[in-house]
Amino acid sequence: MPLDLADIQGVVLRSYKMPFLRTLILRIDDAARVKTLLASLPVRTAECWDAKPEYCLNIGLTADGLKALRIPDETLNSFPPEFLLGAAGRAAAVGDTGVNDPANWIDPFRSTQVHILLSLTGQSHEILETVTAQIRSACSGAATEVFCRDGYAPADHRAHFGFVDGISQPRVAGVPAQKQDTPEFSDPMDLVPPGAFVLGYESAHPGHFYPMPAPDALGRNGSFAAFRILQQDCFGFENFLDDAAKQTGLDRELIAAKLVGRWRSGVPLSLASEATQQAAVPFDQWNHFDHSDDPAGRKCPLGSHIRRTNPRRSAVAGSGGETHRIMRRGLPYGAPYDPQNPQDGIERGLLGLFICGDLRDQFEFLMKDWVNDGDFAGLGADKDPILGNQPAPGGRFRIPGPTKPQTVVRGMGTFITTRAGAYFFLPSITALRYLAGLPG
Amino acid sequence: MSPSESKSTPAAAPAIKQNPLTLIMTVKSPADFAALSAMLNKFLSMPRDKNPIDVALDKLAKVHFARFVFMDNNTKLAVITSYDDSFEDYINDFIDAIGDIFNALLAHMADAPALPVQKNRAAFLDYVRKNDLRCLGTFYSAYPTLGVKTILAQAADAE
Numbered sequence: 131m132p133l134d135l136a137d138i139q140g141v142v143l144r145s146y147k148m149p150f151l152r153t154l155i156l157r158i159d160d161a162a163r164v165k166t167l168l169a170s171l172p173v174r175t176a177e178c179w180d181a182k183p184e185y186c187l188n189i190g191l192t193a194d195g196l197k198a199l200r201i202p203d204e205t206l207n208s209f210p211p212e213f214l215l216g217a218a219g220r221a222a223a224v225g226d227t228g229v230n231d232p233a234n235w236i237d238p239f240r241s242t243q244v245h246i247l248l249s250l251t252g253q254s255h256e257i258l259e260t261v262t263a264q265i266r267s268a269c270s271g272a273a274t275e276v277f278c279r280d281g282y283a284p285a286d287h288r289a290h291f292g293f294v295d296g297i298s299q300p301r302v303a304g305v306p307a308q309k310q311d312t313p314e315f316s317d318p319m320d321l322v323p324p325g326a327f328v329l330g331y332e333s334a335h336p337g338h339f340y341p342m343p344a345p346d347a348l349g350r351n352g353s354f355a356a357f358r359i360l361q362q363d364c365f366g367f368e369n370f371l372d373d374a375a376k377q378t379g380l381d382r383e384l385i386a387a388k389l390v391g392r393w394r395s396g397v398p399l400s401l402a403s404e405a406t407q408q409a410a411v412p413f414d415q416w417n418h419f420d421h422s423d424d425p426a427g428r429k430c431p432l433g434s435h436i437r438r439t440n441p442r443r444s445a446v447a448g449s450g451g452e453t454h455r456i457m458r459r460g461l462p463y464g465a466p467y468d469p470q471n472p473q474d475g476i477e478r479g480l481l482g483l484f485i486c487g488d489l490r491d492q493f494e495f496l497m498k499d500w501v502n503d504g505d506f507a508g509l510g511a512d513k514d515p516i517l518g519n520q521p522a523p524g525g526r527f528r529i530p531g532p533t534k535p536q537t538v539v540r541g542m543g544t545f546i547t548t549r550a551g552a553y554f555f556l557p558s559i560t561a562l563r564y565l566a567g568l569p570g
Numbered sequence: 571m572s573p574s575e576s577k578s579t580p581a582a583a584p585a586i587k588q589n590p591l592t593l594i595m596t597v598k599s600p601a602d603f604a605a606l607s608a609m610l611n612k613f614l615s616m617p618r619d620k621n622p623i624d625v626a627l628d629k630l631a632k633v634h635f636a637r638f639v640f641m642d643n644n645t646k647l648a649v650i651t652s653y654d655d656s657f658e659d660y661i662n663d664f665i666d667a668i669g670d671i672f673n674a675l676l677a678h679m680a681d682a683p684a685l686p687v688q689k690n691r692a693a694f695l696d697y698v699r700k701n702d703l704r705c706l707g708t709f710y711s712a713y714p715t716l717g718v719k720t721i722l723a724q725a726a727d728a729e
Contacts, residue, residue, distance in 0.1 A: 335662045335665070335666050335688075335691075336666065336688060337686065337688035337689045338662065338665075338688060338689070338691055341692070446631075446719075447630065447631040447632050447654070447663075447717070447718065447719050448630060448631075448632065448660055448663035448667075449629070449630070449662070449663035449664075449666035449667050450663075450666075453662065453663065453666065490659070491662055494659075495659060498659065499655070499659065503655075504720070505587070505654065505655075505716075505717030505718075505719050505720045506719060507719060508719040508720050508722060508723030508724075509719075509720065509723070510715070510716070510717075510720045511715060534727070
C-alpha cells in the first residue's frame with residue numbers, strides 16, 4: 131500500500147533541515163474551540179515541497195490532551211497502555227529513575243496540563259516569532275501556553291558534547307527524497323518498512339501491523355513520539371575523559387570516540403580506527419558500515435552509543451538490530467559549551483522527539499534493553515556511556531583492543547539527565563479533522 | 571512473562587534477570603499427538619545447526635534452557651524454558667524468530683489462538699499468559715544477574 135504522504139505529518143518522515151526550533155506546550159481550556167483550531171492550523175505534511183517553506187508546524191496530543199478534548203472513553207481506551215500511562219507513568223521502563231525521576235522534572239511536565247505539542251521549525255528566528263504570535267492569538271481563551279523552549283542548529287552541526295550529530299536516520303521505504311535536500315549518505319542498511327513509524331502499514335516485524343487506535347479515521351497514518359528534554363553535563367563529560375585517559379593511558383579523544391562510536395568530526399570508528407584516518411573518509415561514506423566486520427567491537431565498541439542505539443547488523447539478542455528503530459528529531463538548546471568557562475551555570479541539552487509506531491517496541495525497548503542494559507550485546511549490566519543512567523559508583527565501559535585483553539574504564543557518571551518527558555500521538559490530517567468533528 | 575507483570579502496567583526490568591516459562595498446551599486428539607510427536611522428534615534429532623528450534627533460539631539469545639514434555643497420557647504438551655528479561659518486551663522478536671515453530675505446534679492444539687502468530691501477536695501473547703503455569707514462589711537462579719549473551723561472551727573470553 132503506497133504511503134499517503136499528504137495525510138502523514140511531515141516530522142514523522144522528513145528531516146526539515148531548518149536551523150531554528152520552538153517547542154510550545156499548550157493546556158486545553160475550551161475543548162470545542164481547540165478541536166476547531168487543531169484542524170485549522172497549517173500542519174506540514176510529508177509531501178514533497180516545491181520550494182523549501184519558511185517554517186514547518188507539527189502537532190502532538192498526549193493522553194491527557196485527548197481526555198481534555200473529551201473524546202469518548204471507548205476511543206481513548208483503544209490507545210496502547212503505555213501511551214495512556216504517559217512518560218511519567220512509564221518512567222521506570224526507560225531508566226527515568228533516580229536523578230531522572232519524573233519528580234525532578236521541570237514544570238509543567240510533572241502535571242496533567244501537558245496536552246498539546248506544537249513543534250515549530252523555521253529558517254529564521256523571526257519567522258518563529260511571527261508564527262508564534264499568530265498561534266498565540268488564535269489560541270487566546272481556548273488554550274494556555276504552559277511551556278516554550280527554543281532550540282537551534284549549531285553552526286558547525288556539533289551538539290553540546292562536541293560531536294557532529296544527526297548523521298544517521300532510518301531510511302523509510304516509499305518516501306521520495308525531498309527536493310533541494312543535500313544528497314543522502316551512502317547507507318548499506320535496508321530501507322525500513324513505513325509501518326515502523328506510521329500506523330496502518332506493515333512494521334519491521336514481518337506480518338505485523340502495530341496496534342492502531344480506533345476508529346480508522348483517528349488511528350491510520352498517525353504515529354507516536356516520546357518528547358524528551360535531555361540536559362547535558364559537558365563539564366562532567368570532559369572531566370571524565372581526562373580521568374579515563376589517566377586510568378588507561380589512552381588518548382582522551384580516542385576514548386571520546388570509543389564512547390560514542392564516532393570521532394567528534396562525525397567520522398565513524400568503523401571506517402577510521404585511528405585519528406589520522408579521519409580525513410580519508412569521504413563525507414558521503416559516514417554511514418557506510420554495518421558492524422558485520424567487527425563482531426568483537428575492536429573498531430567500534432559493542433557498548434558505544436551509536437552501536438547501542440542502532441546496532442545495525444551486529445549480533446544482538448532478539449530478532450536483530452534493525453527491528454526496533456526510532457526516528458530522531460530535535461535540536462540543542464542552551465548556549466554552546468565553552469571549555470574556557472566550563473562552569474557557567476547555563477543549562478544546555480537536547481530538545482528531542484523520538485518517533486515510532488509503537489512506543490513499547492521501539493522507544494522503550496531501545497531505552498530499556500539497549501541503553502540501560504548491556505546483556506543484549508554480551509556486556510552484562512553495562513549501560514550506554516552517553517545516555518545511560520549510571521549506577522551510583524559510576525558506570526563501566528569496555529574498550530576491546532586489537533587483541534585481548536580489553537581496556538576497562540570505570541567511574542563513568544551520568545552525563546545526560548532527563549529534565550522532562552511526554553508521550554504524544556501525532557495524528558494524521560484526517561484524524562485532526564475527525565477530532566474537530568466530534569460532538570461536544 | 572514474569573508473575574509480577576500485568577496487562578496494563580508492564581513491569582520494569584526484573585531483579586532476577588531470568589524468568590520461568592511453563593507453557594502447558596492441550597493436544598487436540600491422539601492423531602494430533604502422533605503428528606506432534608513425529609514432528610518434534612524429527613526436529614530434535616537434527617544437528618544443532620539444522621534443528622529449526624535450536625537455530626531460532628540461538629538467534630534470539632534470550633533462552634537459557636528449553637525442553638518439550640508430553641504429559642497426562644499424551645493429552646498435553648509442556649514447553650518449559652528459562653529465559654531472560656520480559657517476555658512481553660521481546661514478544662515481537664520471539665515471534666519473528668520462532669513463530670513458524672509455534673504455528674506448527676499450535677495447529678495441533680485445542681483452544682489455539684488465531685494463526686499464523688505473526689499476524690495475531692496479541693492473541694498469541696494472551697494464549698501464552700493464559701497457559702503459563704509460571705512457578706511457585708520465587709524463581710531460583712544460580713546466577714541471577716547474568717543473561718545468555720553475557721554468559722556466552724564471558725565463556726568466549728575465558729577460552
